[in-house]
Amino acid sequence: MRQFLHRLSRNLLIAMLLFSACQPRQEKKAAKQTVILTEAQLRQPAHATEGLKxxxxxxxxxxxxxxxxxxxxxxxxxxxxxxxxxxxxxxxxxxxxxxxxxxxxxxxxxxxxxxxxxxxxxxxxxxxxxxxxxxxxxxxxxxxxxxxxxxxxxxxxxxxxxxxxxxxxxxxxxxxxxxxxxxxxxxxxxxxxxxxxxxxxxxxxxxxxxxxxxxxxxxxxxxxxxxxxxxxxxxxxxxxxxxxxxxxxxxxxxxxxxxxxxxxxxxxxxxxxxxxxxxxxxxxxxxxxxxxxxxxxxxxxxxxxxxxxxxxxxxxxxxxxxxxxxxxxxxxxxxxxxxxxxxxxxxxxxxxxxxxxxxxxxxxxxxxxxxxxxxxxxxxxxxxxxxxxxxxxxxxxxxxxxxxxxxxxxxxxxxxxxxxxxxxxxxxxxxxxEGNAYKVKAPEIRGSHDAIKALKSPNPATRYLGWTWLHAQGTDAEKPLKNLFTDENPRFRARALWLLSKLLGRGMDYVRQAIADDDEDIRITAIRAARQLQADVAPLLASLAEDPSPQVRREVLIALRHNKSPQMPALWAQLASRYDARDRWYLEALGISADNNWNACFTAWLKLTGNQWNTPAGRDIIWRARTSAALPLLSQIINDPAASPLQNLRFFRALDFYPVSESTPVLLGLLKGNHPQQNLVNALAFTMLDEQRLEINASVRNALHNSLGAVKGRQEFVDLVQQYKIPGQDEELLELAVADKGELSSYAMKTLLDGGGRPLVERKMKKDTASASALVKVIGANQDKPSRELLQNVILSQYTLPVRITATRMLGSSWNGFDQLWKLVEDKKLPMDLDTTAKAVLINSWRQDVKAKAVAYYEPGKVGNTNLPPIARLVEMKGDAVSGKKIYATYCASCHIAGNSGVNFGPALTEIGSKLDKTAIYDAIINPDAGISFGYEGVLLKLKDGSSMLGYIAGETKEEVELKMAGGSGAKIKKADILSRKAYEHSLMPTGLASAVSGQELADLVTYLGTLKK
Incomplete structure (x- = not known):
């Protein structure tokens, strides 16, 4: 019993000692997990690692x-x-x-x-x-x-x-x-x-x-x-x-x-x-x-x-x-x-x-x-x-x-x-x-052993020293490199192979050896090394055309790019026959390989496949091809009665990658087809045709008109009406304009107004007051001259006050619109019941010249909040995200997307809470000129008709500029119509937001934005 008690007390003592020994580490770990640092503490280097996970x-x-x-x-x-x-x-x-x-x-x-x-x-x-x-x-x-x-x-x-x-x-x-x-x-x-x-x-x-x-x-x-x-x-x-x-x-x-x-x-x-x-x-x-x-x-x-x-x-x-x-x-x-x-x-x-x-x-x-x-x-x-x-x-x-x-x-x-x-x-x-000390001994390369050790380093600068020493030794380094090439680590083997492949007179021997290696990564390295030797690789690669690894076959294809060997087309066709219609990487490798040699490669493939080309894999290759020999097959695929034209949109798109002189005959041929959905085929073909190359006779005009019904309610409908100036479509365009379909609605409205449909729009707004405000927003999204003239007419006419308020806000959202609205104020033609709205719009204008005139006119000391707390104090304020979401909808949604709401004009805010902290979000709102996101820099275009347009460049080709404007609307402007083009010196984001809301409202907005995370 005494021995038992002795053992028990000894075991208890050991357990207590072990518990006490572990206790400080456990407490320290717990403390590290629960400590909360202030903003000031987080900024201090002494707490740097505590702020990380x-x-x-x-x-x-x-x-x-x-x-x-x-x-x-x-x-x-x-x-x-x-x-x-x-x-x-x-x-x-x-x-x-x-x-x-x-x-x-x-x-x-x-x-x-x-x-x-x-x-x-x-x-x-x-x-x-x-x-x-x-x-x-x-x-x-x-x-x-x-x-x-x-x-x-x-x-x-x-x-x-x-x-x-x-x-x-x-x-x-x-x-x-x-x-x-x-x-x-x-x-x-x-x-x-x-x-x-x-x-x-x-x-x-x-x-x-x-x-x-x-x-x-x-x-x-x-x-x-x-x-x-x-x-x-x-x-x-x-x-x-x-x-x-x-x-x-x-x-x-x-x-x-x-x-x-x-x-x-x-x-x-x-x-x-x-x-x-x-x-x-x-x-x-x-x-x-x-x-x-x-x-x-x-x-x-x-x-x-x-x-x-x-x-x-x-x-x-x-x-x-x-x-x-x-x-x-x-x-x-x-x-x-x-x-x-x-x-x-x-x-x-x-x-x-x-x-x-x-x-x-x-x-x-x-x-x-x-x-x-x-x-x-x-x-x-x-x-x-x-x-x-x-x-x-x-x-x-x-x-x-x-x-x-x-x-x-x-x-x-x-x-x-x-x-x-x-x-x-x-x-x-x-x-x-944890607990690993940083100890580095500088390498001293006094022989091949040291150089090989350096070449195996995880550090690129060390590997450079080993590589240059070994490369300088030439064949004297062959033996240690051969030994490294037998290492169990394939990455060490690859590093050795690169150097072995550069040995004068011996490089190709090692490449041939590596091409037969059991490791597919070594075979890939060998192919890449062979390319750098500037030898004809086609005969060397022929043995790999049936390689079981698609990764190796990919590298064979890339190695054959621009290869002049007469073997190349047949070898390409053999590799193309291994494509399985599920591997886009492989398909693009085929395309890269055939660059500048599509005619020969495609001909060799058709010879190999014969009448069996019309498979999922074959159709993919035809879609990817860039040779006139593929065009009849594209037409055949599109005309397949078993497939809907909407399922074949990618084959229509493929025609864009051919010269117009080659694609036009194919598109014209499609108009003469006999597809069960021929009107839809025609509609898609018409949208892709250059109307200037199309002879509009009675037959074509009839086909064009019939095709409209097949794309009713779609973008293609508006494209056709706009492209071919098809009359009699005003009611359908108006229906699309009020359908709340974003850019499609504004595009339909622009097409309607450009075609003389303004009387119909005005009748609709007077008759249907419920949709009048929605129509005004769609009108204002375009910001071209006909749209601004209609907005001004609404402002000065007998529409309801909410409709005229919306028109005032929409007019004051473009470069020329600000001028137009200011002119109404300056000439005292603006109705008195719109004065408050115009004042808010003009004072918060992103056009600094208009804003300055409006501030002087309206005495801004009485407008909004001009005494915001400093950002450091705003950061400490508690905001309400629910209220902030409402402020976003009022002030931000007209230019920014957050989740599924808003307009795609400025940078999306959907994940801004993951990207910026409160300080940075406040700074972006209060000082938008201080940091303009790349790609959103404003450009002011002055046109030959005397008007100006402000936005950012969304796309540009040799013939035209696509401008994205406030409100999310886009416009394509012919370069021939542009008088001058100048970088805008300010952000396109209004600078007046911070003065239009209180400090608490701004805190609510930033709190809401902070919730928008990935």
């Missing part, structure tokens, strides 16, 4: 912060583990003149932890001057540093090893305007020894250091001119900038390209703000990514047949033949830096996957991919996200030599829109397993 098993430590650094835009980590930062204290100083800036310019800093405590102790200035203000890219390659700062790409060289730039050279220039976020971005060293980089849709063109336009290997100019390239692009070149290739184009703002060991490219792309179309792309080389119309350059908002069913997909022309699909669409956001994590320190789910900064949603996350056919699928896994601190704005991510992840944090209340809310703060975090 980190994935289980990982921890964030603060490596550097203000005042050591401010506004980090981009980052790289060298082989010594030092963090290189480009700063942007001077970001957009020309747009933010009230912000102080450094006359000596922005800095490139080297941050280093000297004492091993995991935090930077020094910040060396590698270079500083105004030429690198707000640089958006840095790439450290030994003693050379590539810095991207539009319109230039600089190469700095430290010749004496003192961490100071001794030489500055231009690599490329002419890339967009000064300090443009949508221009040049960061460079990265690829596993093939090449440089990879990209620019956004304001990059425009690429000039060499001599100022000459760069051309690709086929002689095409590298410029956004549709010859053939458009918008944002991805590039590959030699380290000296030579042999530049365009690897993909037609992106909007593709921020940073990432390359894995096999040479696969990944990147993100930003949508026009607020359209929930942010995307992640696998960059299939030489593809078109659909931001604008491939043929015309028109924007995604332009009307086209076979429109996608929602804006996020319409945004990228995903229904068009010739557009590579998106890997993943992530909704709203402001995507920034990206890497492929090829380390092992982080949890396994992140191994060999993209890691990406998304400051719009305050998160760093990964997109684990799985192979799917010739493409991929992906999911989202968060690594670090904002907890309490919504100022967390990760601008870049980087991988250190030890495999830990570093994050550059811009740290600001907002992101994007050329705006900055805080100039003084910035953070650098390290993410690693």
């Amino acid at each position: 980190v994935r289980d098993g990982l921890e964030a430590t603060l490596f550097a912060s203000e005042p050591m650094i401010t506004n980090p835009t981009n980052m790289d980590i060298d082989a010594k583990g030092r963090v290189w930062i480009t700063e942007a204290y001077n970001y957009r100083n020309q747009l933010n003149p009230d912000h102080p800036y450094k006359q000596e310019g922005d800095r490139i800093l080297i941050l280093e932890d000297l004492n091993g405590d995991g935090a930077a102790d020094t910040a060396k200035v590698f270079y500083q001057d105004t030429s690198i203000n707000a640089a958006l890219g840095i790439c450290v390659l030994g003693n050379r540093v590539i810095v991207s700062c539009s319109p230039n790409v600089f190469v700095f060289t430290d010749t004496d090893g003192d961490d100071k730039a001794d030489k500055k050279e231009v690599l490329f220039t002419g890339i967009g305007g000064v300090q443009h976020d949508h221009a040049i971005h960061a460079f990265i060293f690829g596993p093939d020894g090449k440089l990879y980089f990209n620019f956004g849709n304001m990059g425009d063109s690429l000039l060499d250091k001599e100022g000459k336009i760069v051309k690709d290997p086929q002689g095409n100019i590298v410029a956004n001119k549709g010859q053939p390239y458009r918008q944002g692009m991805v590039f590959r070149c030699n380290p000296d900038g030579s042999s530049l290739e365009v690897l993909g184009h037609n992106f909007r703002n593709n921020y940073e390209v990432a390359v894995d060991a096999f040479g696969t490219l990944w990147q993100s792309d930003n949508d026009d703000d607020g359209n929930r179309g942010v995307r992640i792309n696998y960059v299939m080389e030489y593809g078109n990514y659909g931001y604008t119309d491939e043929m015309t350059g028109a924007g995604w908002q332009a009307r086209r047949i076979n429109l996608e069913d929602s804006i996020p997909y319409r945004h990228w022309h995903l229904n068009d033949p010739g557009v590579v699909p998106n890997l993943l669409q992530t909704g709203s956001g402001s995507p920034t830096g990206m890497v492929v994590y090829e380390g092992s320190l982080l949890p396994e789910i992140f191994h060999n996957q993209m890691i990406h900064g998304e400051p719009g949603h305050n998160v760093v996350r990964s997109y684990p991919v799985k192979k799917h056919g010739a493409g991929y699928t992906a999911t989202i896994e968060n690594i670090v996200e904002s907890g309490q601190d919504k100022w967390f704005r990760p601008s870049d991510v980087g991988v250190a030599p030890d495999g830990s992840l570093f994050i550059a944090d811009w740290y600001d209340p907002g992101v994007g829109g050329h705006q900055v809310g805080d100039l003084d703060k910035g953070r650098i975090y390290r993410i690693a397993p």
Whole structure:
């Protein structure tokens, strides 16, 4: 018994000791989870990591912060583990003149932890001057540093090893305007020894250091001119900038390209703000990514047949033949830096996957991919996200030599829109397993063993050192590289293969060996390496035409692009026969492969398939083709009596990708068909025909009239009436105008008024007072001269007061409308019962000249609230979201969408609560001129008829400009009718909202907007 009691007491004592030992850690963890910080505490570096939420098993430590650094835009980590930062204290100083800036310019800093405590102790200035203000890219390659700062790409060289730039050279220039976020971005060293980089849709063109336009290997100019390239692009070149290739184009703002060991490219792309179309792309080389119309350059908002069913997909022309699909669409956001994590320190789910900064949603996350056919699928896994601190704005991510992840944090209340809310703060975090210390030993490459070790590093800068040493050894490095090629890690094998393929006289031997490898990724790498050897790859690739992997066959197709071998068409046809009608990636690879050789490829395919072409897969290939030989088959598909024309819209759309001289005969032939729904076929064909090429005889006129009934109530009906000036359709147009169908209703009204239907509209408004106000809104949405004249007539006529109030508000919502309304006030012709409405409209005008006159006239001290509390106090006010939603409906819905309500004019607000904190939302409302979202900058057009139009450019072709105007209406203006075109110096958002509501109402509105989250 005594022994039992002794054992019991001993066990109890041990249990108590264990409990007490665990207790502090448990209490500390609980405290960390429950502590609530004030706004002021959140802003302090001492509490930086407490405001973040980190994935289980990982921890964030603060490596550097203000005042050591401010506004980090981009980052790289060298082989010594030092963090290189480009700063942007001077970001957009020309747009933010009230912000102080450094006359000596922005800095490139080297941050280093000297004492091993995991935090930077020094910040060396590698270079500083105004030429690198707000640089958006840095790439450290030994003693050379590539810095991207539009319109230039600089190469700095430290010749004496003192961490100071001794030489500055231009690599490329002419890339967009000064300090443009949508221009040049960061460079990265690829596993093939090449440089990879990209620019956004304001990059425009690429000039060499001599100022000459760069051309690709086929002689095409590298410029956004549709010859053939458009918008944002991805590039590959030699380290000296030579042999530049365009690897993909037609992106909007593709921020940073990432390359894995096999040479696969990944990147993100930003949508026009607020359209929930942010995307992640696998960059299939030489593809078109659909931001604008491939043929015309028109924007995604332009009307086209076979429109996608929602804006996020319409945004990228995903229904068009010739557009590579998106890997993943992530909704709203402001995507920034990206890497492929090829380390092992982080949890396994992140191994060999993209890691990406998304400051719009305050998160760093990964997109684990799985192979799917010739493409991929992906999911989202968060690594670090904002907890309490919504100022967390990760601008870049980087991988250190030890495999830990570093994050550059811009740290600001907002992101994007050329705006900055805080100039003084910035953070650098390290993410690693809990308790993992940051220890990096600088590599010393004294032989092949050291070089191979460096080549296997997860850190790109270290890999660069190993690659260049091994490449310089030539055949002396063959043996260690052959050993590495037998490694169990396929990514190490791929890195070895790239170098082996470049051995003089031996490269193709290793390529042939790798093409027979059991690992499909090695076979893919071998194909890519063979292309760079500039040999005829067709005979080499013939053995892979029946490869079981669609990923390998995809690479074979891309490798055959522009191949001159007589084997190429037959090989293409063989690969096309493996298409299964479910794999859009494979279909687009077929299209990329056949570029400039469609006639031969298509002929070879038809020979192979014979009469068996009319299958789902065959119809897809015909849809994607770009050869006149496909046109009769397109016609046959459209005329198939078993399919509704509405099911065949994509085949109609395919005709847009042929010259008009080739598509017109096909469309005319469709008019002579015998489809069970022939009138519908005719209607669709008529909308696509150029009326100037069509001889309108009695037969055609009869077919045109009969086709209208088939598209009654649809966009095509209005298109036909407008395009062919068909009389007798006023009642139907009026019915559409009152049907509350958004842009379709306003388009129907414009067509009605243009065709002389004003008397019918006036009779309807006088007879049906219930619909009169709705009609006035539709009239006002167009803002052209006939619409404004009708609105003024309503104001001055005997309509009910609510109708005339609506007409007053609608008239005062356009450039010319403000003039017209002010003229009525100034000439004292405005009815007295509309004075209060006109006063509110004019004082809150976004036309500053009209607003100034109205303020002087109306004594604004008595109007609205002119004494708002400062933003810091507004942030602390408690708002009511229900009341705020009503304020949104009154003041904001006429220009902004939130969820399913509102008008698609300004940036959508649907997820603004995820993107901006209260401070930034208040600032956007009170100071709209301070940050104008890219793509929403106003343009003032003066027309030859003496009128002016204000809006933003939604699309532009060689012949016309599509202008989006307040209220959501759009207008296509012939360039021949434009007298002048001038950038508007203010935001299109009215500046008077803040003075039209009380501080409490503004707090309610911001509270409601803050609830709009993903």
